[in-house]
Amino acid sequence: MMSRSLCFLFMSLGVSLGPVAKIAGLHLKPVLSGPRLAYRGSQVQFECKVPDWLSPLTFELWKDTEGLIATEHNINVTFDLQVTEGSEGEYSCRVTNGGLSSNTIPFQTVIPVLGARVSADPHPPLLYEGQKLVLRCEVRKGTHLSFSWFHNQQQVNPSSGLYRINADTLTVDSAGERHAGIYSCMAENQVTVNPRFSSSPNIQVIVKKHISQLSASLWVWWDGAALQANISCAVASGSPPLLFTLLLDGRQLEQKHVDALSSSFSVPILMGQDLGSARCRAQTDTRTLLSDPVHLHVVPVGGAVHVMLTYLHDVNAMTEAALLKCVPERGTFPQFSWSVNHSSLPAGGDAHAVSDRGQILILTDINSGYYRCCVRDSFNESSVWLESAEVFVQRTDPALPSMEVIALVFCGFLSMVIVGGSIFMFWNIERKNHTCKQHSNQCVQTDRVISVNAPAADVSPEPQTLEMKAVIMEFEA
Secondary structure, eight states: OHHHHHHHHHHHHHHHHOOOSEETTEEOOOEEEOOSEEETTOEEEEEEEOTTOOSOEEEEEEETTTEEEEEEEESEEEEEEEOOGGGOEEEEEEETTTOOBOOOEEEEEEOOOBOOEEEEESSSSEEETTOOEEEEEEOSBOSSEEEEEEETTEEOOGGGSSOEEETTEEEESSOOGGGOEEEEEEEEEOOSSSOOEEEOOOEEEEEEOOOEEEEEEEEEEEOSSSEEEEEEEEEEEOOSOEEEEEEETTEEEEEEEESSSEEEEEEEEOTTOEEEEEEEEEEOSSOEEEOOOEEEEOOOOEEEEEEEEEEEEOTTSOEEEEEEEEEEEEOSSEEEEEEETTEEOOSBOSSEEEETTTTEEEESSOOOEEEEEEEEETTOTTSOOEEOOOEEEOOOOOOOOOHHHHHHHHHHHHHHHHHHHHHHHHHHHHHHHHHHHHTTTTOOOOOOOOOOOOOSSOOOSSOOOOOOOOOOOEEEO
């Protein structure tokens, strides 16, 4: 009781004599609280106090790089601080006259983000499939930032596997068509209170496909004065623009730079004259393709015309269709026409169809009749039609025996084998008995079972399934 009274007396003396850091052997350790981040230009407050101390004291605010920066006297004090770029550092407080230092608070100045934009490698962001793409989110100013990416206005998921995101960088290791589109980024200050952000303008990424499968095709036409050969060059896939070149026996004839996947060239020719082999070449920034050659030699339709007839049967040997092919003796660009029983046959119908530019006629519902084909040059409407001989077409289903007839014949044959075998066994036994009677002194009769070997083939009385194969018959007119 006495010690408690003395302690209270010393405390009262401390209050009356002014603030001291050590009173009656008590070491006063203050506690500092305050923010760790704040925007530049804002005002922050640090509070310093001694827990459970109820008397006014003199507190000092210290910074690691500047030393003492402020002093306040009260039970607990608040230090106001105007935030600048130089405000960054570690802060602490203490009680005057050699008191203990408080905890430290690391403080950082946050510069508000401004001026976000996207930079691309390659620049401009135009690349081919398989190439690498790197996008960076750059800002004019700003610290303590986090970044978000958007593709076609949808936020990019870093775990999708389509991209690699590291801080301000988005990377595509092998670009494809799905990576093309509009990209943007957003930079945001990592501040809990009043966060600020800056969104970049959009940037368009173009991913082009490599060209593939270049082909060359030839057709001719009459321009009223001369015969022209049109050579068409086309790639199966790719991204324009493309540079097409026409080569004739290795020599460059003409070039065209087009924003398309195909182009054509025109070359004057003479009927029957061999001009050589033409090829197409297609080029982009990354790839060059060369087509197979096409022969620039146009021969007019002429000579005899034949019709090749083929019947098509199913597994039951039933006629399903008839195929007629018109074959002229010569001609580079023939035009075909068909007739049946001296009447023209339309190009298509319910019972027939044509293919291979009319050269093949397929009869799916065969009606017996006489068929003929006619041929002329497709590029010359005034040329004469050449006719083939007529071919007679009819349904030729073979007369097949029914399964009942087959089974009856088979059973009859089997009965004949059994009866014949029995007669042979009986005759053989009688012959041996007769021989033994004539030579009784040399023949000893014993009771034995005489067995007759069965035929090797395993004969089954049950009807067997017969497999009928398709038969193809060809006739030439």
